[in-house]
Structures are given as C-alpha cells and as structure tokens.
Amino acid sequence: MVPFMEPLSDEELISQWRSQSDSSEAEQWLTELFQRHHGRVALWCLRITGDRESGADLAQEVFMKVFESLHLFRGDAKFSTWLYTITRNHCYNKIKARAASPEQSGESLIADFADQSADPHEQLERANSAKLFGELVQNSLTEIETQVITLHYVEELPLDTVTRLLKLENPSGAKSYIVSARRKLTRAMERWKAREPRVRP
Numbered sequence: 001m002v003p004f005m006e007p008l009s010d011e012e013l014i015s016q017w018r019s020q021s022d023s024s025e026a027e028q029w030l031t032e033l034f035q036r037h038h039g040r041v042a043l044w045c046l047r048i049t050g051d052r053e054s055g056a057d058l059a060q061e062v063f064m065k066v067f068e069s070l071h072l073f074r075g076d077a078k079f080s081t082w083l084y085t086i087t088r089n090h091c092y093n094k095i096k097a098r099a100a101s102p103e104q105s106g107e108s109l110i111a112d113f114a115d116q117s118a119d120p121h122e123q124l125e126r127a128n129s130a131k132l133f134g135e136l137v138q139n140s141l142t143e144i145e146t147q148v149i150t151l152h153y154v155e156e157l158p159l160d161t162v163t164r165l166l167k168l169e170n171p172s173g174a175k176s177y178i179v180s181a182r183r184k185l186t187r188a189m190e191r192w193k194a195r196e197p198r199v200r201p
Helices: 010-019 025-049 053-069 079-099 102-113 120-127 127-140 143-154 158-166 173-201
Strands: none
Touching: 010 025, 010 079, 025 053, 025 079, 053 079, 053 158, 079 143, 079 158, 127 173, 143 158, 158 173
C-alpha cells in the first residue's frame, strides 16, 4: 500500500521545477501549478474585467506571463500573492490600454457624460460622435481622469475598485475624478456646440 503523502505546496512545486528544469519531467510541476490555480485566476480576471470571455483570455495570458517569469520568483511572499499581483497588473494594463483609446468606446461614454439637455448629445452623434468624443476626452482630461471614467463607465468597475486599481489616495478616491471629468467634458461639449454651426458646409 502506498503511504499517504501530503500534497506539495506551491513553493515546493516550484522548487521541484527548478531542480528538474533541464528534464522532461519539469513540465509536470508547471501543469500542477496551472491546474491548481487556473480557476482562481480566471475568477480574478472576471471580477476585474466584468466580462467572462475577456476574463478567460486574460487568464491564459497571465499564466503565459507567470511561466515566462517564474525564474524570478524568490519566495519572499507566497506564490499565490505573487500570482495575484501579476494577474491584477496584467488585467489593469489591458484595461488601461483600452482607457487610453476612449474613441473605441465613445458611444458609451457619451451616453454618460453628455449634458442633460438633448442637443449636445444629438449633435455629437451626428458628427461621428465616437471619434469626436475621443478627441474631447484627449484634449480636455488628464490621463488619470481618462482612466477613471473609462474604468467606471466603459469597463463598469465600481468606484472603490477603480480607486484600488489606480491606487488613488485622495479622500474621495475615484469619485472626485468623475466629478472633475464630467465638469470638463460638459464645458468641452458646450464649446464644440458653439463652434459647430460655423464650421458646417
């Protein structure tokens, strides 16, 4: 009868992988790590992105990054902590990249940031609204304001999550950037509305 053996810890799996990195058996330790943590990473990605398909894709990308940089793991923290840090940063960087191109989500942003009167919204939509709104965002908002409004309105992340992701330390967190961005965009839309009739052919 084979005696019962406690399963290896994550750190012990990594140690085994390192000791056998030049052999064909090394992959089994990476497979064990993947199977052990894939579900959790996929759930983390889903919570951060709010989209199941995107979360699944990001989870695969996370493990590719983890295995490529596993030699950098020094054991100063638990592997799960190190893994979560990579997951969070990777998801955030993907979201940040989308936030840097608000014209891709202009319609959604317009719906939330247009003035309460119908005219600015309608005029923006008539003038290639997504592209124009992206230009208004780029020209009117700071980088952090752009990230905040995109994370909250397009990615639909709660404000407290946005505050944590961006490591905002001001008392009101992401909310203050929302207020500032709305004010700036309302003024920008009003300026565009005032100019728009004069530039029509």
